[in-house]
Amino acid sequence: RIGRNGQLFRCYKFRTMAVDAEQRLADLLANDPEARREWATMRKLTRDPRITAAGRFLRLSSLDELPQLFNVLRGEMSVVGPRPIVSSEGEMYGRYIHDYCRVKPGLTGMWQVSGRNGTTYRRRVALDVYYSRHANLGLDLQIILKTIPAVLKADGVY
Numbered sequence: 001r002i003g004r005n006g007q008l009f010r011c012y013k014f015r016t017m018a019v020d021a022e023q024r025l026a027d028l029l030a031n032d033p034e035a036r037r038e039w040a041t042m043r044k045l046t047r048d049p050r051i052t053a054a055g056r057f058l059r060l061s062s063l064d065e066l067p068q069l070f071n072v073l074r075g076e077m078s079v080v081g082p083r084p085i086v087s088s089e090g091e092m093y094g095r096y097i098h099d100y101c102r103v104k105p106g107l108t109g110m111w112q113v114s115g116r117n118g119t120t121y122r123r124r125v126a127l128d129v130y131y132s133r134h135a136n137l138g139l140d141l142q143i144i145l146k147t148i149p150a151v152l153k154a155d156g157v158y
Contacts, residue, residue, distance in 0.1 A: 009077075108147040
């Protein structure tokens with residue numbers, strides 16, 4: 001994943017997707033125009049054939065993020081910040097990638113408490129840029145407090 005100052009790091013997560021996830025995604029996007037539109041806008045799928053049954057539970061409960069505590073302890077991530085992105089997502093940020101790289105990625109952030117999967121990817125970038133430019137202890141505390149009910153309600157999670 002891309003971290004602070006553009007440094008790449010190994011982001012720990014529980015596996016929630018099938019081993020052939022990339023092929024499943026390619027097949028779906030090639031054959032389903034509605035899924036292709038959803039992917040182009042959200043970079044998420046409402047009915048994602050890549051996610052396993054156990055993975056669905058892990059995602060709904062947000063337990064798939066638990067291993068990222070190791071990344072926090074190693075100093076690669078923070079508790080609050082933009083969600084860590086893979087290198088290919090960097091292009092989605094365009095000229096705003098520098099804002100993303102200004103702060104450490106976080107376990108939770110503005111996107112998670114502002115609609116999560118119900119927002120467009122463009123909105124996610126805007127939230128990350130806003131956080132990067134306005135990060136402070138008060139904002140972090142607000143996000144942490146909003147994260148608790150969002151996780152308990154599985155708010156915005158498919």
